[in-house]
Amino acid sequence: xxxxxxxxxxxxxxxxxxxxxxxxxxxxxxxxxxxxxxxxxxxxxxxxxxxxxxxxxxxxxxxxxxxxxxxxxxxxxxxxxxxxxxxxxxxxxxxxxxxxxxxxxxxxxxxxxxxxxxxxxxxxxxxxxxxxxxxxxxxxxxxxxxxxxxxxxxxxxxxxxxxxxx
Ligand SMILES: [Cu+2]
Numbered sequence: 001x002x003x004x005x006x007x008x009x010x011x012x013x014x015x016x017x018x019x020x021x022x023x024x025x026x027x028x029x030x031x032x033x034x035x036x037x038x039x040x041x042x043x044x045x046x047x048x049x050x051x052x053x054x055x056x057x058x059x060x061x062x063x064x065x066x067x068x069x070x071x072x073x074x075x076x077x078x079x080x081x082x083x084x085x086x087x088x089x090x091x092x093x094x095x096x097x098x099x100x101x102x103x104x105x106x107x108x109x110x111x112x113x114x115x116x117x118x119x120x121x122x123x124x125x126x127x128x129x130x131x132x133x134x135x136x137x138x139x140x141x142x143x144x145x146x147x148x149x150x151x152x153x154x155x156x157x158x159x160x161x162x163x164x165x166x
Pocket of ligand 1: 075076101102103138139140141145148
């Protein structure tokens with residue numbers, strides 16, 4: 001079979017593009033830990049505010065030193081508005097919305113997810129740098145969208161608070 005030179009060139013170029021696309025998915029997944037939301041967990045948006053977990057959003061420090069942060073994202077704020085977590089420990093964020101779709105983006109990190117009513121969004125991240133981070137809603141959700149933010153404070157773990165470790 002005779003394949004024209006230019007035909008060959010384009011076949012190899014097309015194959016090369018496919019390889020580059022697949023490699024970039026592998027790089028972002030394994031190299032940069034960018035992944036789709038972890039699991040499918042549903043919740044009735046109408047009961048979020050009275051829910052056992054989401055009705056009382058806040059930070060829980062687990063016995064192993066990791067933290068779980070429960071967040072309510074709604075028009076036009078996050079609860080809690082100030083989140084304090086330990087540095088260098090896995091922090092699992094669990095979020096849901098009682099109204100419309102919001103975003104939860106921890107600026108200058110890869111902590112970023114959509115918060116969809118009816119679903120619990122979850123990701124785990126650990127912070128190497130202590131200090132203050134800005135959390136913003138990055139899904140336009142209405143007239144007060146620009147006011148929708150929270151403060152995330154990453155603190156060094158004090159020995160006493162971490163149960164004697166470190
Ligand atoms: Cu919003």
